[in-house]
Amino acid sequence: MLHNKTALITGSTSGIGLAAAHVLAENNCNLVLHGLMSEEEGQALAAQFSSTYGINVFFSNADLREPQAIAHFMEQAINELGSIDILVNNAGIQHTECAADFPLNKWNDIIAINLSASFHTIQQALPSMEKNGWGRIINIASVHGLVGSKNKSAYCAAKHGIVGLTKVIALECAEMGITANAICPGWVDTPLINNQIEQVAHEQATTFEDAKYKLVTAKQPLPEMADPRQIGEFILFLCSDGARSITGAALPMDGAWTAQ
Ligand code: NAD
Numbered sequence: 001m002l003h004n005k006t007a008l009i010t011g012s013t014s015g016i017g018l019a020a021a022h023v024l025a026e027n028n029c030n031l032v033l034h035g036l037m038s039e040e041e042g043q044a045l046a047a048q049f050s051s052t053y054g055i056n057v058f059f060s061n062a063d064l065r066e067p068q069a070i071a072h073f074m075e076q077a078i079n080e081l082g083s084i085d086i087l088v089n090n091a092g093i094q095h096t097e098c099a100a101d102f103p104l105n106k107w108n109d110i111i112a113i114n115l116s117a118s119f120h121t122i123q124q125a126l127p128s129m130e131k132n133g134w135g136r137i138i139n140i141a142s143v144h145g146l147v148g149s150k151n152k153s154a155y156c157a158a159k160h161g162i163v164g165l166t167k168v169i170a171l172e173c174a175e176m177g178i179t180a181n182a183i184c185p186g187w188v189d190t191p192l193i194n195n196q197i198e199q200v201a202h203e204q205a206t207t208f209e210d211a212k213y214k215l216v217t218a219k220q221p222l223p224e225m226a227d228p229r230q231i232g233e234f235i236l237f238l239c240s241d242g243a244r245s246i247t248g249a250a251l252p253m254d255g256a257w258t259a260q
Contacts, residue, residue: 002029002239006056006081008074010064010121011091013037013045015190016140016228020088023232024239025053032077032084033059035091056081064091064117065109074124083128086239089118089162090140094192096199099153107154114158115165122169126178135178136239139166140231143186143254149219159184163250170248179247181238186254187216189225222255 007024011017013035021031033046042059050057058080062073078084092114095106118139129135144152145159162182169180187193193215201211217223234253237243252258 001027001236002086004030005085005239006030006032006083007086007088007239008032008034008077008084008121008125009088009090010034010117012088013042015192016185016188016231017088017090019228020090020232020235021049023229023236024086025049025055027236028053028055029086030056030081031058032081033057034062034073036061036063065112067116067120070117070120071124074121078124078128083132084125085129085132085134086136086138086235087121087125087129088138088140088235089121091117092140092142092158092192094152094155094195096151096155096196098151102153110154110158111161114155115161118162119165122165122180126173129173129178130176133177135173135176137166137169137173137178137180138235138238139163139180139182141166141182141184141250143184143252143257145182145184145250146252146258166250167248174247179238179244181246181248182250183231183234183238184250184252184254184258185226185231186220186222186252186257187225188228188231190228216255220255220257221259224255226253226255 007029009017012021012033046057046059058077060073062069139162141162142159144156145163148156166180166182197211200215201208
């Protein structure tokens with residue numbers, strides 16, 4: 001379905017991004033893989049994708065806290081693969097602590113990685129999308145782009161911000177064949193949430209698996225975490241022609257969390 005298209009997925013060395021990379025690669029999409037791993041590990045991952053799926057792959061471990069590193073990596077990726085047709089802003093981090101005690105460096109990192117980096121990648125990717133008259137911008141926000149939770153001030157601020165950014169990009173690109181949407185997942189089973197599970201296990205003197213269940217069911221009516229591949233399948237749908245009228249939306253995938 002995505003033959004001759006190229007997708008750049010930030011944070012695709014782990015979790016949701018890695019699962020989405022597999023789903024798009026299965027559909028013949030060329031890939032820019034990206035994330036915090038050594039150059040050697042990244043090149044090995046790229047080679048593995050390339051040989052398994054017969055696609056072109058470029059890898060970068062640019063630190064998204066650095067706007068200049070983002071500009072350099074995007075320029076390299078476009079030179080290498082021709083254009084970025086699908087941009088998935090997925091990389092993200094978490095830190096949980098009440099606002100009164102929230103460390104400034106954590107606030108700055110979360111805003112930089114979970115919000116500002118997407119503004120920078122969108123700026124870099126738009127010219128080639130506009131030139132081709134086709135593009136898909138998919139921002140992995142969160143249920144926390146729609147509602148708040150205690151101890152997540154920076155995360156909620158960044159995720160609400162990305163929902164706002166998505167709306168503006170959709171409006172500005174509506175006549176260019178480019179759609180922009182935010183996916184808002186509830187709990188997804190990835191390494192990002194392990195600290196939170198371990199904290200509940202410690203506080204309630206219980207097992208990791210029991211703590212995981214307690215964490216999910218505290219807010220989410222559907223009592224299971226999503227599999228990261230489900231987000232990949234949703235991204236694939238948003239890339240299809242059938243989804244061309246969906247733009248400017250914040251799309252919950254949250255087991256009815258925000259239905260309450
Ligand atoms: P993860 O920890 O498995 O992966 C995060 C990715 O981001 C990794 O590839 C990592 O290398 C990259 N990254 C982190 N800091 C970076 C930096 N400074 N520079 C470059 N890359 C960096 O996490 P995940 O759960 O797959 O999260 C992916 C996205 O989904 C995030 O935006 C997250 O907020 C969002 N999300 C996750 C959940 C969940 O329950 N896991 C729920 C809703 C939304």
